[in-house]
Amino acid sequence: MWKAATSYYPQAWEREMLNIKDVNVEAYKYLIAIPPSWYGxxxxxxxxxxxxxxxxxxxxxxxxxxxxxxxxxxxxxxxxxxxxxxxxxxxxxxxxxxxxxxxxxxxxxxxIFPVNGHLLWERTSCPDILPPLKRKLPGRPKKKRRLESWELRRDETQMTKGGHRKKCSICRIVGHNRNQCPLHPQPSEEPSQERT
Known part of the structure; x- marks a missing residue:
C-alpha cells in the first residue's frame, strides 16, 4: 500500500493498485475512489x-x-x-x-587582502616573458569551428538547417536533384555518329 502512495508516476501507481486488488478487493475499491492527487x-x-x-x-x-x-x-x-x-x-x-x-x-x-596591480610590481633584472611568436601554418586556414561530441550526433531533438531542401525538377520529390533521379533517362552508351 505504501508503494502505491509513494509512486511518482501513473504507471507505477496503477501497477501497485493491481497488486492491492490481488490481495484485497475491498481495499482496492476504497483506495480507487480517492483521487491520486490527495495521497499523502x-x-x-x-x-x-x-x-x-x-x-x-x-x-x-x-x-x-x-x-x-x-x-x-x-x-x-x-x-x-x-x-x-x-x-x-x-x-x-x-x-x-x-x-x-x-x-x-x-x-x-x-x-581578504588586496593584491597590487602590475604597475606596482617590483622591477627585476630579467627580461619580461612574452608569449610565443605566432607561426603561420601552411595551407588555407580552416574557418569551420570544431564540433562538440554531442553536436555530431543527429537525433529528433535537433533542428534542421534553414533554407531550401533539394527538390527534383523531374519527379518533384524532396531529397534528390534531377541528376540522381531514378526517372531521369540515362544517356545511351552507343558512340555518336559524326556527320559527314
Missing part, C-alpha cells in the same frame, strides 16, 4: 496560473517538482512555494543553507 501529506498537484492545462507534482519530502526548477537550482520553484504556503510553512526553511545571507556573511567575514 507531502505530495501535491499544483496548476500554474498562466498555463491552466499544465499540472505539476510537488513532493516536499524529496524536495522536487516535476518542472525540475527546484532540483536544478536548489531554490524552491513557484509551485513548491504555493504548496509550502498552503501548508502554512515558511518557504525560507526549504532554501538550502548555502543560499542564505548568514552563510554568505560567514564566508566573507575574514579579511
Amino acid at each position: 501529506e507531502k505530495l501535491f498537484e499544483v496548476r500554474h496560473f498562466a498555463m491552466i492545462t499544465n499540472k505539476f507534482a510537488v513532493n516536499l519530502d524529496t524536495q522536487d517538482c516535476t518542472c525540475r526548477k527546484w532540483v536544478v537550482s536548489g531554490i524552491p520553484c513557484c509551485h513548491a512555494i504555493a504548496t509550502i504556503r498552503f501548508l502554512n510553512l515558511n518557504p525560507k526553511d526549504f532554501v538550502p543553507i548555502w543560499f542564505r545571507r548568514s552563510t554568505y556573511d560567514e564566508t566573507y567575514a575574514s579579511i
Whole structure:
C-alpha cells in the first residue's frame, strides 16, 4: 500500500493498485475512489496560473517538482512555494543553507587582502616573458569551428538547417536533384555518329 502512495508516476501507481486488488478487493475499491492527487501529506498537484492545462507534482519530502526548477537550482520553484504556503510553512526553511545571507556573511567575514596591480610590481633584472611568436601554418586556414561530441550526433531533438531542401525538377520529390533521379533517362552508351 505504501508503494502505491509513494509512486511518482501513473504507471507505477496503477501497477501497485493491481497488486492491492490481488490481495484485497475491498481495499482496492476504497483506495480507487480517492483521487491520486490527495495521497499523502507531502505530495501535491499544483496548476500554474498562466498555463491552466499544465499540472505539476510537488513532493516536499524529496524536495522536487516535476518542472525540475527546484532540483536544478536548489531554490524552491513557484509551485513548491504555493504548496509550502498552503501548508502554512515558511518557504525560507526549504532554501538550502548555502543560499542564505548568514552563510554568505560567514564566508566573507575574514579579511581578504588586496593584491597590487602590475604597475606596482617590483622591477627585476630579467627580461619580461612574452608569449610565443605566432607561426603561420601552411595551407588555407580552416574557418569551420570544431564540433562538440554531442553536436555530431543527429537525433529528433535537433533542428534542421534553414533554407531550401533539394527538390527534383523531374519527379518533384524532396531529397534528390534531377541528376540522381531514378526517372531521369540515362544517356545511351552507343558512340555518336559524326556527320559527314
